[in-house]
Amino acid sequence: MSTTTVQQNAASRQLLHNRTGAPDPSRLAPEDAFFATSPPRRVRQHSPLGLGASSGSSVRGMTEARRQREKERGRSGSRRRKRHWNKLLWFKQPYPDNYTDEETFLDHLQRNPRLQPYEFWSLMADSTVIIQHIASVIIFICCFVAIKEFEVSPVAVVSAGSISTVMGWILWDYWMGREEAAKVQALVEKEVVEDASSASSTSSLKDPQGLGLLIPNGSVSPRLGHSHSASATSITSNVSASSTGQSGSGTQYPPYGDPASSLSSRNKQRLATAKSALLIYCALLGLSPILKSLTDSTTSDSIWAMSSWLMCMNVFFFDYGGGTGAQFPASLSTNAAVMASAVMASRLPSTTHVFSITLFSIEVFGLFPVFRRQLRNSSSAGHRTLTYFLVIAASGGMGVIISNGGAVAAIVGAVLGSVLTFLVMGICCWWLIGLQKYKNEMYGPWDPARPIIRRHWDLTS
Amino acid sequence: MPYNIAMCSDCFFPQPGGVESHIYQLSSKLIDRGHKVVIITHAYDGRTGVRYLTNGIKVYHVPFLVIYRETTFPTVFSFFPIFRNIIIREQIEIVHGHASLSSICHESIIHARTMGLRTVFTDHSLFGFADAASILTNKLLKFTLSDVDHVICVSHTCKENTVLRASLDPLMVSVIPNAVVAENFRPLILPSDDTASPTDPHSRGTPAARRLGPNETITIVVVSRLFYNKGTDLLIAAIPRILASHPNVRFIIAGSGPKAIDLEQMIERNVLQDRVSLLGPARHEEVRDVMVQGHIYLHPSLTEAFGTVIVEAASCGLYVVCTRVGGIPEVLPGHMTEFAKPEEDDIVAATGRAISKLRAGRIPTELFHNQVKQFYSWTDVAQRTERVYDGISGVLPHDEFYPGTGAGAAGWSATRGRAGVQSFALIERLKRYYGCGIWAGKLFCLCVLVDYLLFVFLEVFAPRSRIDLARNWPKKQEEKGLDEVDAGMGVGKESGGIGRKRSARHRDREKRRDV
CATH class of the missing domain: 3.40.50.2000 (Glycogen Phosphorylase B;)
Incomplete structure (x- = not known):
């Protein structure tokens, strides 16, 4: 071995010594999962391997040795007798290959780092989303049965549905307007601050822009390039476009620069919504004879089985999460529900029936979830009231349908259903909290890192 | 003491990649050290049957259905007859599997244990614990590694990961890094x-x-x-x-x-x-x-x-x-x-x-x-791998290979028979597999039982006496003496001798470039 190696080994030893002296700041220790400010690394009480735990004397011996070693390390690094084991591969250590260092083995393992113990009542509050959806599905089915069996006028059902949809839309529009204004306000403020602080830094970065590569705003997705002023538009228009139901999905709104012109654009938006609603109305009207005869030749048994499965699909694939009205409910779920209603519609006697039930299904499965989501974000009292109302309506409807009875059956059903729903919610939440103790997530340096990328560059370029 | 080693993996040349070159380099260095190495992999397009590579590495390309990214379809038992044939023909003593996503590797290790051979597994990759694919892979890995003699990982992080994934005894896992030429x-x-x-x-x-x-x-x-x-x-x-x-x-x-x-x-x-x-x-x-x-x-x-x-x-x-x-x-x-x-x-x-x-x-x-x-040098890797082989085949005494466990009688070593003493008895093996999980344990036991029955069936209907032994690569005998001298030098004087030889070669090359 040449002299350079020896020198270098000495250097590396020095380096390693420095490294082992203090815990590596850039790596997480298990304590970091629990304490925001991690205390100095403690000496392990017992090894994670259980080695030597069988006999007390060996444990004592080990800790004694460790104390000794630490004392030595404190005094002088060069005077150590045996070199400390290091988690490194590039130099040969005087340990066998299968040596397992008890102090550092699995040091970076984190168990359940992001565990948040569920709280019963908040869990109950969150589960209302599911209850609401199931209740609305049940209400739809009840309406269908009522139309089919009890000869309730389908026009009455769909009119009620449409009126509440329009009311919901007006409310929703009001919320959106408020939200939009707040967002634009915030962005303008932020922009002012940023411009003031980073004028010098951005000016140097604006070089590539000067070459005329600015992309027209309408044609790119919002995560690609946008100039700063236009990004506000893209966000808000995107939100509104996606959450006006089918209405806005195909249309593009011209961008606007300042909050003053937002009113006109929102009016345009409303007009577009009304236009597409009319379009859907007419298309459905034209299509309903076809829908009626589409599955006419299929036996009723198959129809009921198929629609049950489709409804189950709707319930299972529904997007219960969802933040602000940014995304649609999962399209698979909506499609399944609309298909179920189309299939069920073929059992109805007339074209008017078919038209009504299909329109009603679009309102219940397409538009109502958007409204519910927005309501939940806007007012929790409204959300709760809606939940009560839906549960009572659904269970009352069930009572009427099952017993074939009148108002008494409805009241009994409503009371029974509400109590039952509450109990089921409670039991499920309690069960989920009980299952928490089986949770064992393991994270460590072997997991693919989550890259942190700032999109800021993309927006300014 | 020279061993007959079979490297089993789905990944091998002509496919490019890190595992492939690892197997090749390790094999050729092991051959340099006087061992005999065959490689068992699946057939590639235009590459079937038996091939010899440089240095007398013999490659068996077993015909198998390739499903995804050159990984074969896992058919647990269908590989056994031809595998047994190769093992007997080449008089293999140690089966060394590579890469945790390769089904040939896992199947080879199970079959080898059924046949009573020593097994080593090398893990080249890291897996998380969160997603469904990892959970499935980890379960399979647990199945295979329940009954393996030793595991080699390429880094300490990889060792921690493998120990957790397959619930292994950490002393059964060695860390031997990759190397570069x-x-x-x-x-x-x-x-x-x-x-x-x-x-x-x-x-x-x-x-x-x-x-x-x-x-x-x-x-x-x-x-x-x-x-x-x-x-x-x-x-x-x-x-x-x-x-x-x-x-x-x-x-x-x-x-x-x-x-x-x-x-x-x-x-x-x-x-x-x-x-x-x-x-x-x-x-x-x-x-x-x-x-x-x-x-x-x-x-x-x-x-x-x-x-x-x-x-x-x-x-x-x-x-x-x-x-x-x-x-x-x-x-x-x-x-x-x-x-x-x-x-x-x-x-x-x-x-x-x-x-x-x-x-x-x-x-x-x-x-x-x-x-x-x-x-990093492959010679060093081969030397350290050889020590693992020594340990599992009982050449190294148990205490030396597993330091710090006492005289082989410490707490858990009784439940997990250690290598060298890892028993081949079917009931012992079943005990080890049974602990893999409530349902998985029983399923794995069933697999192992069927494998054993298949083995007995093959022993009866395709007896060992009817399988020809392959002749060894003739060059090996001629160079054996030389190799041993070389190896001896390498061990004795660290890498000094080899380094000097290399540098002489460099000088030659430099001269040639100057001319």
Whole structure:
């Protein structure tokens, strides 16, 4: 071995010594999962391997040795007798290959780092989303049965549905307007601050822009390039476009620069919504004879089985999460529900029936979830009231349908259903909290890192 | 004592990759040390039957259905007859499986245990515990590794991961790193000898020549497949910022993959065509020629068990900027690397640090090649692997191979029969498999029972006496004496003897270049 190696080994030893002296700041220790400010690394009480735990004397011996070693390390690094084991591969250590260092083995393992113990009542509050959806599905089915069996006028059902949809839309529009204004306000403020602080830094970065590569705003997705002023538009228009139901999905709104012109654009938006609603109305009207005869030749048994499965699909694939009205409910779920209603519609006697039930299904499965989501974000009292109302309506409807009875059956059903729903919610939440103790997530340096990328560059370029 | 070893894996040449070259290099070095090695893999297009590679490595290409990315369809039992035939024909004693996603490897280990052979498994990759695919893979790994004699991992992080995934006894797991063939990754200008002084007339690359002026262009090289887990997103985000803040810097990017389009888009959007050159896919032989064009190697990977490529880059004399993930922090010493967190900002900052250090001439990159050559060599890997073989076949005494466990009677060693004493009795094996899980344990036991019955059936209807023994590679006998001398020298004088021989060869090459 040449002299350079020896020198270098000495250097590396020095380096390693420095490294082992203090815990590596850039790596997480298990304590970091629990304490925001991690205390100095403690000496392990017992090894994670259980080695030597069988006999007390060996444990004592080990800790004694460790104390000794630490004392030595404190005094002088060069005077150590045996070199400390290091988690490194590039130099040969005087340990066998299968040596397992008890102090550092699995040091970076984190168990359940992001565990948040569920709280019963908040869990109950969150589960209302599911209850609401199931209740609305049940209400739809009840309406269908009522139309089919009890000869309730389908026009009455769909009119009620449409009126509440329009009311919901007006409310929703009001919320959106408020939200939009707040967002634009915030962005303008932020922009002012940023411009003031980073004028010098951005000016140097604006070089590539000067070459005329600015992309027209309408044609790119919002995560690609946008100039700063236009990004506000893209966000808000995107939100509104996606959450006006089918209405806005195909249309593009011209961008606007300042909050003053937002009113006109929102009016345009409303007009577009009304236009597409009319379009859907007419298309459905034209299509309903076809829908009626589409599955006419299929036996009723198959129809009921198929629609049950489709409804189950709707319930299972529904997007219960969802933040602000940014995304649609999962399209698979909506499609399944609309298909179920189309299939069920073929059992109805007339074209008017078919038209009504299909329109009603679009309102219940397409538009109502958007409204519910927005309501939940806007007012929790409204959300709760809606939940009560839906549960009572659904269970009352069930009572009427099952017993074939009148108002008494409805009241009994409503009371029974509400109590039952509450109990089921409670039991499920309690069960989920009980299952928490089986949770064992393991994270460590072997997991693919989550890259942190700032999109800021993309927006300014 | 020479062993007959069978390396079993789905991954082997002609397919390129790290595991493939690991198997090849390890096998050829083991043959150099006097062992006999055969490789069992599946048939590739236009590559079937039995082949011999350099050095007398015999490769069996077993015909199998390939389902995904050159991985065969797992058919637990159908592989057994032909596997048994090969094992008996080649008189194999140790079965060594590679790569945890290869079904041939897992099946070989199970069948080998049924046949009463010693088994070793080498893990080359890291797996998480969260997603469904990992859970399935981990269960299968647990199945196979319930009854294996020893496991080799390529880094300490990989060892921790494997121990957790397969619930292994950590002493059963050795860490033996990968290596590089330093000869293939020589920098453009190389000091001709290990001990060459900067004033040596042979070396045209004096440190003075390497010191970069403030306006000289620094080239950053990236050689990587452009996949998400290689951190291409980070790269895409970082390149424009690095180029904006450092005027005399350019990038060379080699590699292909699904993220190539994003990379091209980034270049076009920021008009960086003259400062970022994309070379497209690079063969492993060409990697060196790409690397030597640069000064810094940027490796933004998100997960890596070992990261051979950064060792290769350092061997080419490049300063390495890499993310601190997986096994990477263990691989290279601090003076060769600049670590960054897997964050865009930090990568930009680390690259900036690297550039300024390089401009200041504080990085002795011209020494990297010889240092890497001392850190990693396949001869060393083969030597350490041989020690594992010695340990499991009982040549090394139990206490020496498993230090710190007492006389083989410590707590758990009774429940988990250790290698060397790992019993082949069916009931013992079933006990080990049964502990894999409530349902999985029973299923695994069933598999092992069927495997055993199949073995008995084959013993009766295709008796060993009817299987011919293959003749060994004739060269082996002739060179045996020589090899042993060589090996003896290597062991006795560390790598000094070999190093000297290599440097003599270098000198020859240098001379030839001068002529």
